[in-house]
Amino acid sequence: MPQITEQQAGAEAMFASIGDGAITTDEYGRITRVNPVAQELLGFTEAELIGEWFPKIIVAVNFDDSTIALLDRPITKTFLTGKPVVAKLNYRHKNGHNVPVSITASPIIFEDKPLGCIEVIRDITLEQEIDRMKSEFISLASHQLRTPLSAVKTYTHMLADGYMGKLNPAQKQSLATIISASNRMNELISTLLNITRIESGTIAVTPKSFKLDSAIEDLMPELGLMAKDKSIKLSFVTRDSYSTSLKTDSLIFKEIVTNLVSNAIKYTPRSGTVTITLKPRRADIMIEVSDTGWGIPKYSQDQVFSKFFRADNIIKRETTGTGLGLYLVKGLIGALNGKIWFTSEEGSGTHFFFSLPRQHRQPAKPK
Amino acid sequence: MAGNANGSIYDQVVKVTNVYLGPATERFIARQVENHLQKAPEELTKADLLSLMDWIKAGVSLLTEDSGIVEEYMAELRKLGEPANGES
Numbered sequence: 001m002p003q004i005t006e007q008q009a010g011a012e013a014m015f016a017s018i019g020d021g022a023i024t025t026d027e028y029g030r031i032t033r034v035n036p037v038a039q040e041l042l043g044f045t046e047a048e049l050i051g052e053w054f055p056k057i058i059v060a061v062n063f064d065d066s067t068i069a070l071l072d073r074p075i076t077k078t079f080l081t082g083k084p085v086v087a088k089l090n091y092r093h094k095n096g097h098n099v100p101v102s103i104t105a106s107p108i109i110f111e112d113k114p115l116g117c118i119e120v121i122r123d124i125t126l127e128q129e130i131d132r133m134k135s136e137f138i139s140l141a142s143h144q145l146r147t148p149l150s151a152v153k154t155y156t157h158m159l160a161d162g163y164m165g166k167l168n169p170a171q172k173q174s175l176a177t178i179i180s181a182s183n184r185m186n187e188l189i190s191t192l193l194n195i196t197r198i199e200s201g202t203i204a205v206t207p208k209s210f211k212l213d214s215a216i217e218d219l220m221p222e223l224g225l226m227a228k229d230k231s232i233k234l235s236f237v238t239r240d241s242y243s244t245s246l247k248t249d250s251l252i253f254k255e256i257v258t259n260l261v262s263n264a265i266k267y268t269p270r271s272g273t274v275t276i277t278l279k280p281r282r283a284d285i286m287i288e289v290s291d292t293g294w295g296i297p298k299y300s301q302d303q304v305f306s307k308f309f310r311a312d313n314i315i316k317r318e319t320t321g322t323g324l325g326l327y328l329v330k331g332l333i334g335a336l337n338g339k340i341w342f343t344s345e346e347g348s349g350t351h352f353f354f355s356l357p358r359q360h361r362q363p364a365k366p367k
Numbered sequence: 368m369a370g371n372a373n374g375s376i377y378d379q380v381v382k383v384t385n386v387y388l389g390p391a392t393e394r395f396i397a398r399q400v401e402n403h404l405q406k407a408p409e410e411l412t413k414a415d416l417l418s419l420m421d422w423i424k425a426g427v428s429l430l431t432e433d434s435g436i437v438e439e440y441m442a443e444l445r446k447l448g449e450p451a452n453g454e455s
Contacts, residue, residue, distance in 0.1 A: 028428040028437065046454065053432040070430050071391060080395070081402050107425065114425040273426040 021101075021121035025075070027114065029054045041101070041123055043094030054117075059092035063100070075117055076107040082107060082114075088124065097313070100124045132199075139196035142189045153182050191324050194255075195307075198331035205335055207247045214243045214279055214283055215254055223261050232265055233273040242280035248336050248356055257338075259329045260289040260352050266321070267314060268293035286339075286355040295346040304342065305330040313346060329354075348357070376447060377411040380419070383443045387427070387436065399423055416448040 015022055021038030025031055042049075042058065049057060054075060055231050057102035060068045069075055074085040084106040090098035105119045145255060158164060160175045167175070197203040216236055227234035257276070259319045264274045273291040279286040295335045296304060308323040333340045374382075374421070384392045400408045403422045404415050409419070420441055428437050 027425055028434045029432075032421070055429055056432055071395075073429070076426060076429040079422060079429065080398050083402075113421045116425075 018120075021123075022118060023049070023054070023058075023121070024108065024118045025054050026116045028076070029056070029117075030108075032116065038121055041093075041099060041121060042091060048094075051137060054119075061090045061092065061098060063088075065090075065098070071217075072303065074103055075119055078105040078107050078117060079114060082109075091121070100128050102127075102165075128359060134194045135199050138142075138192050139200075142192045142196070145189055149185060151183060153179070153186070156182065173280040188322065191322070191328055194360055195324060195328055195331065198335060203252075203335050204283070205246045207249055207254065209245055210250045211244050211245055212253065212280075212287070213238045213240070214255055215250055216276060216278065216287075219254055219257055219261075223258065223265070226262055226265050227274060230268070231264060231271045233271075234261070234265070234267055234276075235273070236276045236278075238280075240280055241277075242282060242285075243284065243361065246279050246285055246356060246358060252332050253337060253356070256329055256332050257289070259325050261353075263325050264289050264291035264293060264350070264352070267291070271351075281355075284355040284357045286353060288351055288353050290349065291352040292313045292349040295348055295350055296342075297345040297346050301342075301344065305340075375409060375411070376413055376416065377408045380411070380416075380444065381448050383440070383447065384423075386443075387440045388430070395426070397422075398428065411447050416444065421446050 015033060016035050019037065020033065021041045022033075022035045023031055023038050024033040027059065031049045031052050034044075034046055039049070041045060044057070055070055055073060062068055062071055063133070069090060071080075074087045074089075077085045084104055086104050088100070088102050091101050093099050099124070100123045102124050103119055105112045105117055108116045109117055117246050127349055150275045156178050159167070161271055162178065162278075194203070220234075220236060221344045224234055259354075261274060261276060268274060268291045274289070274291045276286040277290070279288065292316065294313055296311050297313055303309045304311075305326050309327070310321055310323040314321070330340055333356075336356050338356040340352065340354040342350060377396070381392055381396055384422055386397055393400055394409070397408045399404060399419060399422050400406060400411055400415075404419060406415075423444065427440065429432065431437065
């Protein structure tokens with residue numbers, strides 16, 4: 001039928017001319033079509049790809065160079081969910097080097113039946129390079145900001161402590177505001193520096209055995225003050241069926257707990273509760289930070305650990321916040337070979353969980 | 368009702384699949400039923416089998432290169448949809 005032929009010709013022309021790489025497979029995962037951009041990106045000719053089993057010829061690896069399991073590949077996941085799957089990963093070029101790509105895999109469905117898959121591939125080499133340069137700039141700028149800030153803090157404290165003469169109540173109040181603001185700026189600089197260290201793989205991890213319950217107890221006075229400011233009930237519970245000792249970096253551990261708890265306090269309305277629970281298990285130790293806060297909307301939950309992410313319901317209530325806290329926490333937990341996950345219901349609160357393995361191993365350096 | 372003398376149709380699908388997918392079976396089949404048929408695994412009926420098989424086939428084809436194994440597995444699943452003795 002000429003009409004179908006015309007439609008097909010149009011579809012072929014569109015497939016061949018789109019600016020991103022595109023590959024289609026049949027129901028057996030064998031490549032049926034590949035456009036010129038995809039051929040260029042992967043280094044294979046059309047003849048080398050057509051008829052080949054997609055997962056075998058197109059090797060996918062994580063950014064740390066570890067292999068992605070077949071079940072976890074976007075093309076497989078799209079058939080498990082029936083929905084488009086977006087991911088960033090490396091595809092291996094024919095000549096052996098990795099190409100960082102952003103891909104969208106979608107099932108091809110006709111009359112409710114999956115006939116195959118289409119994967120649209122975008123080369124993000126330049127994007128990653130810009131990101132790396134941006135991180136370097138943030139790192140440099142943060143270091144440069146720290147030096148003048150140290151002078152501001154030192155002299156403000158000297159003024160507040162009366163070294164330059166007695167202060168009246170209005171002057172004391174003004175200095176308290178300056179100290180609080182410079183503390184916030186210092187925290188922000190630390191966060192930015194930590195993020196650049198994680199992203200560049202230069203964060204120093206010094207594993208030493210210590211008791212996690214004692215480390216959390218050490219943090220309680222400072223966290224308690226933050227909670228008291230909002231009349232929030234903060235409690236700490238240990239379920240010590242196994243040892244609470246672990247060989248990991250205590251400073252990073254404390255930073256993770258501080259971040260999660262201060263986040264929970266920040267996003268919980270006055271008179272709510274925040275609970276830290278330590279659950280030592282045979283192979284790992286799990287820490288739960290739960291709150292009775294505003295929660296995270298379902299539609300935003302997959303972005304929670306993204307850089308600069310702030311949920312809609314929070315932006316309306318809290319104007320401050322950088323959206324870097326949970327991104328940093330995830331990176332810090334990764335540096336300790338741990339895992340983080342959460343459950344949340346809008347209006348009811350959030351439970352963040354993280355676990356740290358008892359066996360410490362050096363994490364892979366990001367590429 | 369999905370159940371019969373040999374267990375529910377879901378249990379039978381899991382049993383057949385276990386030969387091919389091993390430990391990943393339960394998670395794989397449960398997700399297929401929930402995502403594509405929008406029902407709980409225990410609500411699976413024989414009438415859902417063909418539609419479920421289309422998605423299983425597409426998913427499994429990305430886990431093994433051998434289309435012969437995929438077809439053999441599909442044939443085993445197809446048998447589960449055939450009327451048992453005494454069933455019309």
